[in-house]
Amino acid sequence: MYEWTLGINGYVLIGRRWEEFMTVCEYIHKSYSLDDKNILIIYVHNLSFEFQFLRKRFNWKSVFSLDERKPIRALTDMGIEFRCSYLLSGYSLAKLAEQLTEYSVEKMVGDLDYNLVRHAGTPLTEKELKYCINDVLVAMAFIAEKIHKDGDITQIQLTKTGYVRDYCRKECFWHHGSRKDNEKVYYAYRKLINSLTLTPIEYAQLKRVFMGGFTHANHFYVDKILHNIRSFDFTSSYPAVMCSEMFPMSSPEHIVLKSKEEFLENLENYCCMFDIEFSQLESRIEYEHPLSKSKCATIEGYIEDNGRIVYADRAVTSLTELDYKTFSKFYKWKNCRIFNFRRFKKGYLPKDLILSVLKFYSDKTKLKGVEGKEVEYLNSKENANSTYGMMVTDICRDEIVYTDEWGTMPADIDEIISRYNKSRNRFLYYPWGVWITAYARYNLFSGILAFGNDYVYSDTDSIKVRNYKKHIKYIQFYNKVIKYKLDMCLTHYGIPTELTAPKTIKGVTKQLGEWDDEGMYSRFKTLGAKRYMTEKDGKISLTVAGLNKHVAIPYLLDKFGDRIFENFTDELYVPPEHTGKLTHTYLDYEQSAIVEDYLGNIEPIHELSSIHLSPCDFTLSLTENFKKYLQGKILEMR
Numbered sequence: 001m002y003e004w005t006l007g008i009n010g011y012v013l014i015g016r017r018w019e020e021f022m023t024v025c026e027y028i029h030k031s032y033s034l035d036d037k038n039i040l041i042i043y044v045h046n047l048s049f050e051f052q053f054l055r056k057r058f059n060w061k062s063v064f065s066l067d068e069r070k071p072i073r074a075l076t077d078m079g080i081e082f083r084c085s086y087l088l089s090g091y092s093l094a095k096l097a098e099q100l101t102e103y104s105v106e107k108m109v110g111d112l113d114y115n116l117v118r119h120a121g122t123p124l125t126e127k128e129l130k131y132c133i134n135d136v137l138v139a140m141a142f143i144a145e146k147i148h149k150d151g152d153i154t155q156i157q158l159t160k161t162g163y164v165r166d167y168c169r170k171e172c173f174w175h176h177g178s179r180k181d182n183e184k185v186y187y188a189y190r191k192l193i194n195s196l197t198l199t200p201i202e203y204a205q206l207k208r209v210f211m212g213g214f215t216h217a218n219h220f221y222v223d224k225i226l227h228n229i230r231s232f233d234f235t236s237s238y239p240a241v242m243c244s245e246m247f248p249m250s251s252p253e254h255i256v257l258k259s260k261e262e263f264l265e266n267l268e269n270y271c272c273m274f275d276i277e278f279s280q281l282e283s284r285i286e287y288e289h290p291l292s293k294s295k296c297a298t299i300e301g302y303i304e305d306n307g308r309i310v311y312a313d314r315a316v317t318s319l320t321e322l323d324y325k326t327f328s329k330f331y332k333w334k335n336c337r338i339f340n341f342r343r344f345k346k347g348y349l350p351k352d353l354i355l356s357v358l359k360f361y362s363d364k365t366k367l368k369g370v371e372g373k374e375v376e377y378l379n380s381k382e383n384a385n386s387t388y389g390m391m392v393t394d395i396c397r398d399e400i401v402y403t404d405e406w407g408t409m410p411a412d413i414d415e416i417i418s419r420y421n422k423s424r425n426r427f428l429y430y431p432w433g434v435w436i437t438a439y440a441r442y443n444l445f446s447g448i449l450a451f452g453n454d455y456v457y458s459d460t461d462s463i464k465v466r467n468y469k470k471h472i473k474y475i476q477f478y479n480k481v482i483k484y485k486l487d488m489c490l491t492h493y494g495i496p497t498e499l500t501a502p503k504t505i506k507g508v509t510k511q512l513g514e515w516d517d518e519g520m521y522s523r524f525k526t527l528g529a530k531r532y533m534t535e536k537d538g539k540i541s542l543t544v545a546g547l548n549k550h551v552a553i554p555y556l557l558d559k560f561g562d563r564i565f566e567n568f569t570d571e572l573y574v575p576p577e578h579t580g581k582l583t584h585t586y587l588d589y590e591q592s593a594i595v596e597d598y599l600g601n602i603e604p605i606h607e608l609s610s611i612h613l614s615p616c617d618f619t620l621s622l623t624e625n626f627k628k629y630l631q632g633k634i635l636e637m638r
Helices: 018-031 047-054 085-089 093-099 126-150 160-174 183-194 200-209 237-242 260-269 321-330 351-367 374-389 413-422 430-454 468-493 549-567 624-637
Strands: 004-008 011-015 040-044 060-067 070-076 080-084 215-217 226-234 246-248 271-283 298-305 308-320 335-344 346-348 399-402 406-409 455-459 462-465 515-528 531-536 539-544 582-587 591-596 602-607 610-615
Touching (some): 004 018, 018 080, 040 047, 047 070, 047 080, 047 085, 060 399, 080 085, 160 351, 160 374, 200 271, 215 515, 226 430, 226 468, 237 351, 246 271, 246 430, 271 321, 271 430, 308 430, 321 430, 346 468, 351 468, 430 455, 430 462, 455 515, 462 515, 531 549, 539 549
Parallel strands (some): 040 080
Antiparallel strands (some): 060 070, 070 080, 215 455, 226 462, 246 346, 298 308, 399 406, 455 462, 515 531, 582 610
16 A cells, blocks of 8 residues: 545545554445445455455455456445446446546546556656546545436446446336336236246256357468458347347247157257267368367267367267367268257247347447447447346356455355346346357358358458458358348348448448458468468557457567567567466465565565555466377368
């Protein structure tokens, strides 16, 4: 602790020591007669960081957290509740200041050097104090605007994605009016949701079946510099399938299959999920392999391509009907045994849910390509994707608990599923989210198959390819099909079909679901999933988990110059000061020390718990198994 700032209703308090802060909290507690029901909320921008310093200075009544050490809400026995304004806004303080509409507060960027050692006795300059004050003024102004917009502080959601969920719920239940005015709508929707139930066994199978996006590289092109690589992206892949495909619209029905013909007939007419055991599973296609080793309950005698199965003597996994259709094109096998087969009746998602998805897609489109609105565009894009995320939120997560330390309480699946089925607030069905990703993967694999050996890399909703002109007919055909499917769904509900094709600020129509040409990379190189470097219009970009491209690229260019692509390879090392990443070290024990600040002032310090951030280095490395696989493939090519 060397400075704290607390804002209350436009006023700002500043202190230098924990004792002062605790005194203020006690005064607030007594002045407002705070208790369990009469609560004062204090918003903290990035509560997960500050909580590590706060956590042993208060007695906690309850702490709500989605992940360990990442609290969203923390209530003290003083009746003061800390909440995270960063998770609520989705913006850094600097960007948050730009979003203010009723207030004008400027974030003082760069006026406080975090690398200098300070303590409570370190003099703060007027510029440094102004930096601290303005941080709180920005957050206060943001909350004041939220109160004005939402009605009062009790209406403010915990996170920004909560607004997406709340909006969609109100649309589905009563068209954003009142329940009294739209009682028929409410009861019709409730009847639908009440019919969509699960058992714990069915839920467990859905969890096995669920897979996210597919991210992988064609191993023939790994660690090679390629030229003239075209990039195609689905225009909002998840929202597109939500508005065009048919989803589970019943509780699952267990079926005992009597023949292969019955199996195939079910695949065509129902949404299906099942467990399957393959014997002598073998890839038909050398350049890609859909089955992930991590999704195999059992696997024996296998060969893998960076986590994807090329061959297996025996493999047990779980599939939807869409995954099976994809596997049939990519693999062959000697025998397979299908068990735990369940099917759902098919239908379009509810009309008001589709209208909500289209609204968020339109909002995103209007911000696409607007200079200076890149962060706002990303936030609107997150809102559109949150319509998918809320559907696949795990029903039965273990509870993250905090008493004096962090811990986990295992979920009571039977109890939670029972509450889920009976909930009058529920407006979604977990299988919908499972099938959204299944449809999206199915669409992506259609592109991987169509481009054949010209396919280079894919990531969930995008594909990088060679010789794209040879395959342009596939792109055109796919775009016609998705437009037809969208029109069919919207016409079914009497929704204007033009809602799937809003325009950007420049008047460019962005058709939902189409393969969108993202342009040409003059140079491209991949080292596997989530590891690639591109050059487009002379600008080099980098996508590597663990590296910040804005910090790493200037360093790599300075070190390697035009040979940056040649040096983007296995064992590439980036020193700590150039990765843009910090290692978080949690210090859960009490510490006392004598600290000398950057001015030479000496002061004793005492922290009950704390966190240390330090720059971390990065070494790019391929796994030994993957390197052996690549070497084998290179020998085969020769």
